[in-house]
Amino acid sequence: MFLKSATIKREIIPNYEEYPFSIPFVRALDELDLDTPITFFVGENGAGKSTLLEAIADQIGFNPAGGSTQNYRVFDVHKSEAALGEYVKLAWWPKVTNGFFLRAETFYQFASHVDETDVYGYPSYGGKSLHQQSHGESFFSLFQNRFQGNAIYLLDEPEAALSPTRQLAFLTLLHDLLKEGNVQFIIATHSPILLGYPDARIYHFHEKGVEEIEYEQTEHYQVTSYFLQHREKMLAQLFEEEEE
Template identity: 80%
Template sequence: MFLKSIKLKREQIADYNAYPFSIPFIRHMDELDVDAPITFFVGENGAGKSTLLEAIADQIGFNPAGGSTQNFQAFDVHESQSSLGEYVKLSWWPKVTNGFFLRAETFYQFASHLDETDTNGYKAYGGKSLHHQSHGESFFSLFQHRFNGNAIYLLDEPEAALSPTRQLAFLTLLHDLLKEENVQFIIATHSPILLGYPGAVIYQFDEHGIEQVQYEQTEHYQITSYFLQHREKMLQELFHEDEE
């Protein structure tokens, strides 16, 4: 693997009450090992998964708004600056800058920027504008045509535009890349389907910090599994309806 670990530069943090240092995981994290082929970040919204992923992207040289190191430095949105980037240190073996950072929430702006700058017939994106494909198709075109070997890929909620069937297809794509190419993935996700990839390392973010957990220990698996097995009971509890 390429990226070995992420270390927080605590000596540079002056105020833990200021954002982003007020995020709970930052108070507890010193160094995080990410040397697995696939590492997942899971947790509730606001737990800091995306913040840490953006910081990694920033230190690699990817645009924190999404994209790579090569053609998208001019791509700019409100979220294009990492608030945590300068406070983390990455350890490599060896360092790579080839890869891609996907942010689901800024993917539309990325696609618009691509329309303005691409001069290669969208060869890395399925041969046509991402705006001329459905949301799910555009995501999958990126995964299928843009991802290759000797690279690191940071994905923030890649399931956002994918149906369950496409999520399964994405797992197959990940498996094929990992089997045939030298690649590394760090993925922030809410998908119990993606989290099921065999052998992946899963880090759970919560108010107590970051903890490595097994698939079946994730809230995503437990809630989804319980709902599928006890749908009527769970809905009655949610709606405060008594069984007759």
């Protein structure tokens, strides 16, 4: 693997009461081991998984708004600065800057940037503008055509535009890339399908910090599994609580 670990530089944190230092994992985390081919970040919204992923992207040299080192800070979006970037230290063996940072929430702006700068006929995106493809198709065009070996990929909620069938196809794509070696993925996700990838490391971000858990321990698996097995009972309970 390329990226071995991420460490919070506590000695330069000015105030734990201010964002993003107020996020629980910042205070609790010393070093996070990332020395596996695929690592997942899970947790509720606001737990900090995307904040850490963005900080890692910033330290690699990727555009914090999404993209690669080639378009670092070339296009701007709201909150494109990595709030935690300078407070994170990365350990490499060896260091690599080839790869991509996908942010689902800013992908539209990235696609517009590609339209403005691509002069080669979109070879990395299936041969046509990302805006001329559906949201899901544009994501998958990126995965299929731009993702290659000898690289590190950071993905923030890649399932946002993918149907369940497409998520399964994405797992196959991940598997094919990982079989070739020299590729690493760190993925923040809410998808129980993606989290099912075998032998992946899963970190759960919560109110007390970060801990490594098994797939079956994730809330994503437990809630989805229970809902599918007890749909009518669960819906009745939800609607009853709402009426009360």
